[in-house]
Structure formats: C-alpha cells, structure tokens
Amino acid sequence: MRTEIILSGAGGQGLILAGAILAEAAGIYEEREVVQTQSYGIQARGGASQSTVIISDKRIKFPEVRHPDILLCLSQEAYQRFSPNLKKGGLLVIDEHLITLDLNHEERDVVVLPFTSEAERLGRRILANLIALGAIAELAKIVKVSSIARAIPSRLPERNVPAALEALQVGARLGEINKIIQL
Amino acid sequence: MRTEIILSGAGGQGLILAGAILAEAAGIYEEREVVQTQSYGIQARGGASQSTVIISDKRIKFPEVRHPDILLCLSQEAYQRFSPNLKKGGLLVIDEHLITLDLNHEERDVVVLPFTSEAERLGRRILANLIALGAIAELAKIVKVSSIARAIPSRLPERNVPAALEALQVGARLGEINKIIQL
Numbered sequence: 001m002r003t004e005i006i007l008s009g010a011g012g013q014g015l016i017l018a019g020a021i022l023a024e025a026a027g028i029y030e031e032r033e034v035v036q037t038q039s040y041g042i043q044a045r046g047g048a049s050q051s052t053v054i055i056s057d058k059r060i061k062f063p064e065v066r067h068p069d070i071l072l073c074l075s076q077e078a079y080q081r082f083s084p085n086l087k088k089g090g091l092l093v094i095d096e097h098l099i100t101l102d103l104n105h106e107e108r109d110v111v112v113l114p115f116t117s118e119a120e121r122l123g124r125r126i127l128a129n130l131i132a133l134g135a136i137a138e139l140a141k142i143v144k145v146s147s148i149a150r151a152i153p154s155r156l157p158e159r160n161v162p163a164a165l166e167a168l169q170v171g172a173r174l175g176e177i178n179k180i181i182q183l
Numbered sequence: 184m185r186t187e188i189i190l191s192g193a194g195g196q197g198l199i200l201a202g203a204i205l206a207e208a209a210g211i212y213e214e215r216e217v218v219q220t221q222s223y224g225i226q227a228r229g230g231a232s233q234s235t236v237i238i239s240d241k242r243i244k245f246p247e248v249r250h251p252d253i254l255l256c257l258s259q260e261a262y263q264r265f266s267p268n269l270k271k272g273g274l275l276v277i278d279e280h281l282i283t284l285d286l287n288h289e290e291r292d293v294v295v296l297p298f299t300s301e302a303e304r305l306g307r308r309i310l311a312n313l314i315a316l317g318a319i320a321e322l323a324k325i326v327k328v329s330s331i332a333r334a335i336p337s338r339l340p341e342r343n344v345p346a347a348l349e350a351l352q353v354g355a356r357l358g359e360i361n362k363i364i365q366l
Contacts, residue, residue, distance in 0.1 A: 020203075020221075027223020034223040037246060038203075040210020063220060064246055157340050 002056040003142055004065040007132075008082045009074030009098075011049045014129035017155060019051025022133060024151035026055045026143045035063040048078040055142060070140050072132050074098055074115065091140055093132065111139060113174050119167065127167035134171025139179060145172045185239040186325055187248040190315070191265045192257030194232045197312035200338060202234025205316060207334035209238045209326045218246040231261040238325060253323050255315050257281055257298065274323055276315065294322060296357050302350065310350035317354025322362060328355045 005022070007015045016038045027034035033056045039049075052065040067087040073079040073094045079102075086092055086108070094101070096114040113135055119128040130152075137145045145168060152164050188205070190198045199221045210217035216239045222232075235248040250270040256262040256277045262285075269275055269291070277284070279297040296318055302311040313335075320328045328351060335347050 023221070023223055032223075035220060036223070037218060037220045038206070039243070040206055040215075040217040040219070060222070 002054065002058070002060070003070065003140075004068045004087075005053045005055070005070040005072075005136075005142070006050050006065055006068040006082055007053070007072045007129075008048060008050040008078035009072075009129075010078070013049070013074050014126055015049055015072075015074070016051045018129040018133050019053050021130075021148060021151045021155050022053050022143065024154065025147040026053075029147040029150045030143055032057060032143075033060050035060045037063065037065075048075065048081045050078070050082065070136060070142070072136060074128060074132065076100065091136075093136055093139065095128070095132075111135075111178055113178060115171070115174075118170050118174065122163065122167060122170065124163060127163060130164050130167040131171035131174065134168040134173075135175035135178070136171075138172045138175025145169075185237065185241070185243070186253065186323075187251045187270075188236045188238070188253040188255075188319075188325070189233050189248055189251040189265055190236070190255045190312075191231060191233040191261035192255075192312075193260070196232070196257050197309055198232055198234045198255075198257065201312040201316050202236050204313075204331060204334045204338050205236050205326065207337065208330040209236070212330040212333045213326055215240060215326075216243050218243045220246065220248075231258065231264045233261070233265065253319060253325070255319060257311060257315065259283065274319075276319055276322065278311070278315075294318075294361055296361065298354070298357075301353055301357065305346065305350060305353065307346060310346060313347050313350040314354035314357065317351040317356075318358035318361070319354075321355045321358025328352075 007019050009015050019036050023034045023036035026032045035054045037052045054060055067085055069087050070091045071086045076099050079099045092110045094112055095116055096112050115128040115132045118131050119125050137143055149165055153161050156164055190202050192198050202219050206217045206219035209215045218237045220235045237243055250268055252270050253274045254265055254269045259282050262282045276294045278299055279295050298311040298315045301314050302308050320326055336344050339347055
C-alpha cells in the first residue's frame with residue numbers, strides 16, 4: 001500500500017508544516033515508510049504552494065508524486081493547478097470559502113469543508129492547515145489522529161501546542177461528520 | 184546550475200531541521216528553486232538518516248538526489264552508506280570525532296571538522312547540525328550565511344535562536360579557516 005498526498009494552497013498557510021507533521025506522525029509514530037518533499041522558489045512563491053507526502057508499507061523507491069490519492073486545496077490557484085492530476089477515484093478535499101469549484105470540469109466526489117471559517121472561530125486563521133489535517137486523517141484513515149497529535153509538539157513552539165491540538169480535533173470531527181452525511 | 188546536497192547522520196542529530204533551514208534560506212531569501220526531501224521510517228530510524236536539498240537556478244524537474252555534489256556525514260553509518268555515491272569531484276564534509284575514514288577507499292579530498300566538539304564547547308551537542316551548515320555554506324558558497332541566519336528564527340523556538348545563530352557563525356568560521364589552510 002502506497003498513498004500519495006499533496007497538501008496545496010498559498011504561501012503562508014502552513015502547508016509545509018502540515019506536511020512535516022503528517023510525515024512524522026506516519027513515519028515515527030506508526031513506523032511506516034515516509035518521504036516528504038517541499039518546494040521553495042517560483043513553484044512555491046507564485047500562488048500555489050505544495051507539500052507532498054508519500055506513505056508506504058514498503059521502501060519508497062520513487063519519491064515523486066505525480067497523481068496523488070489525496071489532494072487538499074486551500075487556494076483557488078492550487079485547486080486549478082493540482083486538481084487535474086488527482087488519481088482517478090482519489091479524494092479531493094477543498095476549503096468551502098476559498099475555492100469555487102469548476103463545475104464544468106468537476107465530475108468527481110469532492111469533500112468541501114469550512115477549514116478557514118472554523119480556524120477563524122478558533123481565533124487564528126493559520127490553524128486551517130491543522131483542521132484540514134485532522135479532517136483528512138478521519139476521511140482517508142491514512143494515519144491516526146492520535147499519531148498526528150503526538151507529532152505536533154516537536155514542530156511548534158510550546159505556547160501554540162494547545163491551540164494546534166484543538167484545531168486537529170475540530171478537523172477530525174469535521175471529517176467524521178462528513179463521512180456520516182455521505183453514508 | 185543545480186547543486187545536490189545530502190545532510191546525513193543519525194536520528195536525533197537535527198539533520199531534517201538543518202535541511203529545512205538550508206532549503207528556506209536558498210528558496211525564500213535567495214529566490215532560487217529548491218526541493219527538499221526527508222525520509223522517515225526504516226530508512227531514517229536504523230542508524231543512517233538523511234535530508235536532501237536540491238538548489239537550482241531553473242525549475243527542478245527531477246527531484247531525486249543520486250550523486251550529491253555536497254555530502255555531510257555526522258555518523259559512521261551515514262559515511263559508509265552515502266559516501267560511495269558522492270559525485271566525482273564533490274565535497275565530502277565529515278565530523279572529526281564521529282567518523283573514522285576508510286583510508287583504503289578514500290581517495291578524495293575530505294574536509295574533516297570538529298562539529299560536535301565545537302557544539303559541546305557551546306554547551307549543546309545538538310548544535311552540531313547548524314555548525315556544519317555554517318561550514319558548508321562557507322566552503323561551498325551555495326547560499327550566504329546571512330540567508331541561513333534569516334531562515335533560522337522561523338524554524339526554532341525563540342529561546343533557542345541566539346544559540347543557533349552563534350553555532351552558525353562558529354561553523355562559518357570553521358569553514359573559512361579550512362579554506363585558508365587549503366590554499
């Protein structure tokens with residue numbers, strides 16, 4: 001089993017941090033094989049930024065993500081750029097308020113969730129990344145939410161850890177509710 | 184110009200952090216194209232751990248590092264495993280006290296520096312990663328030491344930033360002195 005994930009959005013949304021946390025959760029706390037990649041430069045600066053994570057049960061020989069199984073988009077530009085590459089039958093997760101779906105081209109199941117408005121409710125818009133991570137963990141069952149929670153403290157200043165853990169739980173609930181609705 | 188760098192050692196030596204800082208320094212503060220990769224899992228757990236950074240003036244199409252231009256080794260196992268792959272004419276940088284050179288096979292120029300003993304002198308062995316980064320920046324001129332210094336605060340808790348910046352400068356001096364000796 002090999003799962004390829006792209007977390008995409010704009011610079012400053014904390015997607016590189018989210019990718020690093022996801023990688024650590026799977027690699028260190030669940031002992032899977034993980035390769036995590038992030039790009040800086042033109043690719044990252046102009047609008048669309050991305051962090052890729054590959055989680056596998058076997059040694060990862062090809063570390064590139066071409067057609068992700070799971071794609072998170074937190075900006076319109078990231079959605080336009082990365083969503084055409086989603087694997088057939090893959091999971092597309094987007095922010096409710098930041099993205100307008102291109103309905104002419106959208107034939108897939110898409111999970112639309114209010115990450116940024118939930119983050120604003122928690123008082124910090126930057127938490128949208130961890131809310132999204134919690135939701136994806138619940139929706140796709142790639143790693144346990146508890147493993148992500150364990151990886152958070154090593155990546156954030158101590159004072160931000162409680163809010164980050166709360167954001168993760170809010171996201172996990174969003175993911176859970178969405179699954180129940182879809183049944 | 185494309186430069187491939189591997190920072191290798193044992194888990195817990197902060198090489199993933201060092202790779203992330205180097206990537207941010209080049210990508211955000213020098214506007215180069217950068218791809219940074221880190222592995223978790225068996226590859227990372229058992230002894231040898233690595234963080235790879237590719238810095239380029241053009242868009243990076245192939246994000247894998249097979250034959251690095253620059254290789255840092257902070258453990259014997261990392262040295263055994265990664266040094267055979269160093270590009271011909273590449274720069275091999277190793278810790279003076281942690282690694283015994285395999286002289287039967289070592290025909291290259293190797294830069295041997297006391298990263299961990301300098302880190303111990305500063306009171307924190309974990310700083311060896313940033314001392315090494317400062318030295319490599321001076322030796323190879325891949326990024327400015329000042330760009331690395333700018334990238335440090337976003338990656339470390341505030342209370343650790345002054346010691347990290349000092350470690351970087353200690354490393355830069357080591358690199359500089361080494362270049363003078365070799366002339």
